[in-house]
Amino acid sequence: xxxxxxxPKYLVxxxxxxxxxxxxxxxxxxxxxxxxxxxxxxxxxxxxxNNKELIINETVPNRFSPKSPDKAHLNLHINSLELGDSAxxxxxxSQTRTGGxxxxxxxxxxxxxx
Amino acid sequence: xxxxxxxxxxxxxxxxxxxxxxxxxxxSESDYYLFWYKQPPSRQMILVIRQEAYKxxxxxxxxxxxxxxxxxxxxxxxxxxxQLGDAAMYFCAYRSGGSGNTPLVxxxxxxxxxxx
Numbered sequence: 001x002x003x004x005x006x007x008p009k010y011l012v013x014x015x016x017x018x019x020x021x022x023x024x025x026x027x028x029x030x031x032x033x034x035x036x037x038x039x040x041x042x043x044x045x046x047x048x049x050n051n052k053e054l055i056i057n058e059t060v061p062n063r064f065s066p067k068s069p070d071k072a073h074l075n076l077h078i079n080s081l082e083l084g085d086s087a088x089x090x091x092x093x094s095q096t097r098t099g100g101x102x103x104x105x106x107x108x109x110x111x112x113x114x
Numbered sequence: 115x116x117x118x119x120x121x122x123x124x125x126x127x128x129x130x131x132x133x134x135x136x137x138x139x140x141x142s143e144s145d146y147y148l149f150w151y152k153q154p155p156s157r158q159m160i161l162v163i164r165q166e167a168y169k170x171x172x173x174x175x176x177x178x179x180x181x182x183x184x185x186x187x188x189x190x191x192x193x194x195x196x197q198l199g200d201a202a203m204y205f206c207a208y209r210s211g212g213s214g215n216t217p218l219v220x221x222x223x224x225x226x227x228x229x230x
Contacts (some may be wrong), residue, residue, distance in 0.1 A: 041223050043218075106160070
């Protein structure tokens with residue numbers, strides 16, 4: 001049983017297209033995140049959702065639109081893809097409670113824009 | 115804003131030897147958590163070890179241990195008896211305390227090579 005899954009794992013598309021990445025977690029967590037890992041391996045938070053509500057929205061172009069239909073799912077839709085969007089996108093989840101409980105990561109989606 | 119600095123872009127270690135990866139962070143918060151994540155070539159992010167800032171005792175997990183120096187804002191990772199499977203990118207990460215749903219702030223990573 002995969003705890004956090006993402007589809008697809010690889011995505012190759014052309015500039016200007018619209019694409020979506022899906023994420024699902026079966027851990028019963030109430031918070032989900034999207035992180036972006038650039039070509040230099042740097043990881044940075046993009047969005048986080050708690051109980052389907054957006055709580056963090058970093059300075060991300062509005063071409064990126066996350067959607068959380070329920071607590072177990074967090075999807076990322078990207079409009080008008082640009083070359084600079086090429087990266088690995090990680091979904092993660094955690095449970096809200098006091099304590100530094102770790103985030104569980106999905107396998108990542110490598111997006112290549114040509 | 116919190117920042118995490120890993121000053122060693124690359125490190126190498128002989129198999130069975132010990133290596134220490136450095137991490138410093140900057141914060142004005144008193145309640146926070148620190149983590150080391152491993153990312154092998156498969157790109158999966160794997161939690162190696164975590165440390166609560168309020169705990170004075172350094173965390174250990176089998177061959178992995180940390181040296182947490184709160185006053186110096188330092189959080190280094192020691193890997194003992196290094197194995198070939200330890201070769202990976204290692205990321206130090208910071209998380210604010212409180213609600214428990216705060217995001218991770220990552221360092222830029224250290225690429226560890228293990229020499230047979």
